[in-house]
Amino acid sequence: MLKHNFIHELKTLTRNRWMLFLGIIILVFFSFATFNGHQKVEKRALDINAAKQEVKDADQEMLMLIDSVERGMEVSAPYWTIPTSPMAVGNYHPRVAAMDPEPWAFIATGQSDLFTHYVKPTVAGDDHTLNYTEMTSPIQLLFGSFDISFVIIYLLPLIIVAFSYNILSSERENGSLRLLASNSISLQKWVIQKLAFRFLFVALVSILVLGGIFLIKGFDLFSNFGEFLSLVLVMLGYVLFWFVLAFIINISSGSSAKNAIVLLGLWVGLVLLVPSILNQLGNSIYPMPSRTLMINDMRQIKVDVSQKQDEILDNYLRDHPEYAINDTTENRSFYHRYMASQMLVKKELEPAVSEFEDQLKRQQQWLNQFKWLSPAILVQESMNHIAGTSTSDYESYRKQVSEFADIWRNHFMPLLYNNQKFSEADYKDLPSFQYKSKKTSVKANLLLLFVISLILGLTFGISHVIKGKKASMAMN
Amino acid sequence: MINTNNLTKQYGDHIALDRLNLNIEQGEIYCLLGANGAGKTTTINLLLGFIQPTSGSAFINQLNVQENQKKSKRFLAYIPENLMLYPTLSAVENLRYFSGIGGKEFSIDELEGFLTEAGLQKEAHHKRIASFSKGMRQKVGIAIALAKDAKVLLLDEPTSGLDPKASNEFGQLLQTLKNKGVAILMATHDLFRAKEVATTIGIMKEGKLKQEFTAKDITLQQLEEVYLNTMDYKQLVP
Structure with missing residues (x-):
């Protein structure tokens, strides 16, 4: 029966132009999504490169200025910006801490339209006030980005619904079901085989189209084959889930209209409502502390410590006797006091910051517990991981920047407290930031996707058998 | 029977x-x-x-x-009041499908033989069912029964x-099947x-x-x- 059903499906779907129509739709959607995703990534890469170029140009000017000063020439610049001062370099010549896009960034916008991809931490700046948020159009946020993850998560299920909502019901409505059922076949098996063909068709076309587009775009598919395989498996898991749902609805035997409405209802519920409700609940149960309040606290602490900066500096030097020993000038400027107090401010703020981070962690853990409720969440999360645009990627980036800010600051501390000048020779020792991407495996989500489909199919199958509700009875 | x-x-x-x-x-x-x-x-x-x-x-x-x-x-074979076959497939393709899912494989010649035996004109064998009259579809139904050896x-x-x-042609076909030993129950x-x-x-x-x-x-x-x-x-x- 399998061979005949496959040949039959191939012929009927080809002749009524369904296959052509679907092939074109999938090609158009994936092509546009890839183009759109690439545009965003290119813009991101251009922004980062522009920022890096700006720093390079500024560095050239800085080196020229240092050279002029070292030669004893007069320079026309405010004294606090002259780069022989380590604080001038640390503040006015910061490095770019950029989160370079991953090779697969174009498949899922993820959090990338919410966060910026480069910052420039300075020695005197506050790490916690670094602004990582990006200005984004609220309309864009409402509708999402038309990228590959959008096509897979939102549009593929709709294509599957349109392609499979009436497998059995159309036979009933056309009158061919009675003739079919008069043969010694199992209607459940018959429906499964028809859906299997359609599943294979959608899967094959999607894989070929994606692979083809990536190759045409000049994407090195073979060096990134692991990620491509993950992407394909996640997509197949999700497509399989929707075909399992279509099978259940087909066998439950409503009219074509009822099947379509139920499947569309499930799409709305699983793709739109469940993720949104879970997100809202997560925010209600674990509300994030206000960032504004945190910054206000920080300002208050700064005011407090600014009133006792001399005392703080004394304490700081007591804790760092190496600076006091090496310093022969005893010259204590604004920055000596300011930087010492900055350390204290950071220490004092630690509880508030960790409360913010802990709450975010708790919120994410809570959401993780329920992500199985919607395969759309599992797929979105997996694709964001592959693309390197997930919440955890941006969290990792933020932490790396924070660590780099410390490295940057600490690099200048000995120069500052030893009252040494920054020279041309010191330039090559300036720390630079290199983003280390956080590889998160999608195996668990993938397994969960297939397990959900399996459990759903098995539960329905068993309950169907227990009820003794044979599909053939649904003809009447 | x-x-x-x-x-x-x-x-x-x-x-x-x-x-x-x-x-x-x-x-x-x-x-x-x-x-x-x-x-x-x-x-x-x-x-x-x-x-x-x-x-x-x-x-x-x-x-x-x-x-x-x-x-x-x-x-058994069954022919309902309105025998609905797959309109985008030809008579031969419909016959091949219905005999195939019943577990019987036939060559094109054999399938055409069943259709001819059921009284369907040769030129209609490879035409799409969408253009068939009810009488022609009933003949394909009879061919399905013949192929199934019901x-x-x-x-x-x-x-x-x-x-x-x-x-009248349909009645004659029933007589042919009767002569082959088929037990027929017809509601009419x-x-x-x-x-x-x-x-x-x-x-x-x-x-x-x-x-x-x-x-x-x-x-x-x-x-x-x-x-x-x-x-x-x-x-x-x-």
Whole structure:
């Protein structure tokens, strides 16, 4: 029966132009999504490169200025910006801490339209006030980005619904079901085989189209084959889930209209409502502390410590006797006091910051517990991981920047407290930031996707058998 | 070949079929006559296993239909009132599909042979079903039965909507199948065709088999009279 059903499906779907129509739709959607995703990534890469170029140009000017000063020439610049001062370099010549896009960034916008991809931490700046948020159009946020993850998560299920909502019901409505059922076949098996063909068709076309587009775009598919395989498996898991749902609805035997409405209802519920409700609940149960309040606290602490900066500096030097020993000038400027107090401010703020981070962690853990409720969440999360645009990627980036800010600051501390000048020779020792991407495996989500489909199919199958509700009875 | 033993189907208080006993042998054409709702289609549905009997049992080739749903269907073919095939496929492709899912493989020549035997013109063999008349589709249905080598043929109002020529051709095809030893049960309103093709005629009313007689023992006029009497339509006869 399998061979005949496959040949039959191939012929009927080809002749009524369904296959052509679907092939074109999938090609158009994936092509546009890839183009759109690439545009965003290119813009991101251009922004980062522009920022890096700006720093390079500024560095050239800085080196020229240092050279002029070292030669004893007069320079026309405010004294606090002259780069022989380590604080001038640390503040006015910061490095770019950029989160370079991953090779697969174009498949899922993820959090990338919410966060910026480069910052420039300075020695005197506050790490916690670094602004990582990006200005984004609220309309864009409402509708999402038309990228590959959008096509897979939102549009593929709709294509599957349109392609499979009436497998059995159309036979009933056309009158061919009675003739079919008069043969010694199992209607459940018959429906499964028809859906299997359609599943294979959608899967094959999607894989070929994606692979083809990536190759045409000049994407090195073979060096990134692991990620491509993950992407394909996640997509197949999700497509399989929707075909399992279509099978259940087909066998439950409503009219074509009822099947379509139920499947569309499930799409709305699983793709739109469940993720949104879970997100809202997560925010209600674990509300994030206000960032504004945190910054206000920080300002208050700064005011407090600014009133006792001399005392703080004394304490700081007591804790760092190496600076006091090496310093022969005893010259204590604004920055000596300011930087010492900055350390204290950071220490004092630690509880508030960790409360913010802990709450975010708790919120994410809570959401993780329920992500199985919607395969759309599992797929979105997996694709964001592959693309390197997930919440955890941006969290990792933020932490790396924070660590780099410390490295940057600490690099200048000995120069500052030893009252040494920054020279041309010191330039090559300036720390630079290199983003280390956080590889998160999608195996668990993938397994969960297939397990959900399996459990759903098995539960329905068993309950169907227990009820003794044979599909053939649904003809009447 | 086709047997029912006190076959009864009840929907709530309504008895759709009341203790029906039928015995149709090989090479016999049994025509069930009756008004709408008399229980003819219910009988066929029960023999096909589409519905479960409230009591009693139905047998195809000595197999209890309810206990051997898939097995019993191997021996039967069914032609509904409106035989709907796949419109985008040709007659040969439809025939190949329906015989294929039943587990039978045939070459194109063999498939064309069945269609020719069923009376379908050669030039129609590879045409799409969408362009077929009802009579032509019924012929494909007969070809499906021939390809299946069915021992039992169940027909539900197969001649309704057919023009006299097509109806006559259909009757001849049934005779061919009868001569091959196929047991045929045909539910119909068509007294004339029933008289023409049947070996036995049964008249049903309100789920009960009211009359049963051998077709050759009765004239068409007598059949009509008995039918109208059974249906209490006598007063309408001029």
